[in-house]
Amino acid sequence: xxxxxxxxxxxxxxxxxxxxxxxxxxxxxxxxxxxMSSPGAGKTTLLERTIERLQGKLGIGVIDGDIETTxxxxxxxxxxxxxxxxxxxxxxxxxxAHMIRxxxxxxxxxxxxxxxxxxxxxxxxxxxxxxxxxxRVVVVSTTEGxxxxxxxxxxxxxxxxxxVNKLDLLPYVDYxxxxxxxxxxxxxxxxxxxxxxxRTGAGLDAWCEWLVAFARDNAxxxxxxxxxx
Amino acid sequence: xxxxxxxxxxxxxxxxxxxxxxxxxxxxxxxxxxxMSSPGAGKTTLLERTIERLQGKLGIGVIDGDIETTxxxxxxxxxxxxxxxxxxxxxxxxxxAHMIRxxxxxxxxxxxxxxxxxxxxxxxxxxxxxxxxxxRVVVVSTTEGxxxxxxxxxxxxxxxxxxVNKLDLLPYVDYxxxxxxxxxxxxxxxxxxxxxxxRTGAGLDAWCEWLVAFARDNAxxxxxxxxxx
Numbered sequence: 002x003x004x005x006x007x008x009x010x011x012x013x014x015x016x017x018x019x020x021x022x023x024x025x026x027x028x029x030x031x032x033x034x035x036x037m038s039s040p041g042a043g044k045t046t047l048l049e050r051t052i053e054r055l056q057g058k059l060g061i062g063v064i065d066g067d068i069e070t071t072x073x074x075x076x077x078x079x080x081x082x083x084x085x086x087x088x089x090x091x092x093x094x095x096x097x098a099h100m101i102r103x104x105x106x107x108x109x110x111x112x113x114x115x116x117x118x119x120x121x122x123x124x125x126x127x128x129x130x131x132x133x134x135x136x137r138v139v140v141v142s143t144t145e146g147x148x149x150x151x152x153x154x155x156x157x158x159x160x161x162x163x164x165v166n167k168l169d170l171l172p173y174v175d176y177x178x179x180x181x182x183x184x185x186x187x188x189x190x191x192x193x194x195x196x197x198x199x200r201t202g203a204g205l206d207a208w209c210e211w212l213v214a215f216a217r218d219n220a221x222x223x224x225x226x227x228x229x230x
Numbered sequence: 231x232x233x234x235x236x237x238x239x240x241x242x243x244x245x246x247x248x249x250x251x252x253x254x255x256x257x258x259x260x261x262x263x264x265x266m267s268s269p270g271a272g273k274t275t276l277l278e279r280t281i282e283r284l285q286g287k288l289g290i291g292v293i294d295g296d297i298e299t300t301x302x303x304x305x306x307x308x309x310x311x312x313x314x315x316x317x318x319x320x321x322x323x324x325x326x327a328h329m330i331r332x333x334x335x336x337x338x339x340x341x342x343x344x345x346x347x348x349x350x351x352x353x354x355x356x357x358x359x360x361x362x363x364x365x366r367v368v369v370v371s372t373t374e375g376x377x378x379x380x381x382x383x384x385x386x387x388x389x390x391x392x393x394v395n396k397l398d399l400l401p402y403v404d405y406x407x408x409x410x411x412x413x414x415x416x417x418x419x420x421x422x423x424x425x426x427x428x429r430t431g432a433g434l435d436a437w438c439e440w441l442v443a444f445a446r447d448n449a450x451x452x453x454x455x456x457x458x459x
Binding site (some may be wrong): 039040041042043067068069070072092093094121122123124125126142144145146148149151152153154155167169170173174 | 268269270271272296297298299301321322323350351352353354355371373374375377378380381382383384396398399402403
């Protein structure tokens with residue numbers, strides 16, 4: 002069927018650019034994380050709190066995807082990111098690798114150890130597009146119902162980390178946190194899970210420690226690559 | 231560019247089927263509402279509470295779109311819908327008119343005055359697809375941040391009604407309800423707005439009264455069409 006083969010062709014072309022991005026960033030010791038979620042699960046707030054906490058420890062850059070507005074990149078810059086750039090997709094429901102490549106040419110990479118790509122708020126389409134990231138984080142929140150892993154399995158199957166945000170609202174909602182974790186781990190037994198509240202700060206230390214370890218791990222890989230060349 | 235023209239062709243084909251659906255449902259006096267939102271804004275819960283309240287007043291059918299699982303249609307049936315059917319898109323991020331046409335052949339329309347189509351949880355892609363509905367409702371919730379109309383304008387521009395759900399959680403979140411309404415009305419000055427809590431029942435009377443009036447209005451249109459034929 003024509004529609005499917007074209008889609009596959011586009012995805013294959015995307016893979017080539019994604020691999021090009023990885024080849025460019027890994028030897029520089031820059032570790033990249035693709036952050037995905039529903040609209041309003043708290044991606045931008047999580048990045049704000051993360052940047053504030055890692056100030057002076059790790060240079061953080063952010064490529065911020067949105068359909069419209071530069072509100073997110075403005076917030077990220079105010080939080081103290083080494084550099085932040087906004088991509089406006091003008092209607093498109095996900096980021097693609099060529100958008101990241103274009104954004105990378107505009108961003109100052111020299112002080113960046115960890116690069117976040119904040120995807121469009123959408124639990125469906127972004128999961129099919131490799132952006133050249135090293136790992137994928139899906140953010141869910143306690144206010145959006147505990148059926149999300151079951152209903153959007155591809156997102157959880159293709160992510161390495163799940164952050165459950167808005168822990169502070171647990172007393173006011175019907176949300177079975179154990180059920181969410183169980184469902185998510187059934188889909189993807191290797192998923193690493195963090196439980197946080199960006200409002201109270203609960204759980205953010207563990208998340209930030211993991212990020213630092215993750216970024217360092219890559220710096221070592223990069224040194225090895227340089228030594229071998 | 232090839233990609234764009236193919237997309238336009240697919241959308242045009244969708245329009246033909248959508249119009250066919252309208253031509254089929256309007257003379258039967260069935261009014262159709264396409265309900266859209268982010269994942270977890272509360273579409274299914276809103277439909278459950280609505281069906282319970284309109285029991286005996288209005289026959290309600292639901293076509294329930296999900297990527298996976300039949301959980302939503304099960305909940306809708308338990309709430310007392312005249313008939314409910316589940317569409318599983320197996321990965322697709324939105325419903326299309328041909329899926330609705332197929333679902334209509336499986337649903338008993340004889341006792342239905344109002345047909346809800348519960349779309350995939352996604353604030354982006356569903357807004358581009360006409361499903362043969364008479365009106366569109368976008369559901370937002372107080373826990374997903376007050377920047378949604380500004381960041382996903384096409385959804386609000388193409389909807390006729392906005393329901394703000396989870397009013398009961400307002401005291402616990404940073405959510406400027408006036409800002410949301412102002413932004414939404416700037417994008418679409420004709421938007422009708424309801425503020426509800428599906429948990430406490432606040433605002434549901436006004437919403438249900440509007441639904442009954444909306445369904446009756448169409449029944450009159452249908453009678454006219456029959457008389458004229």
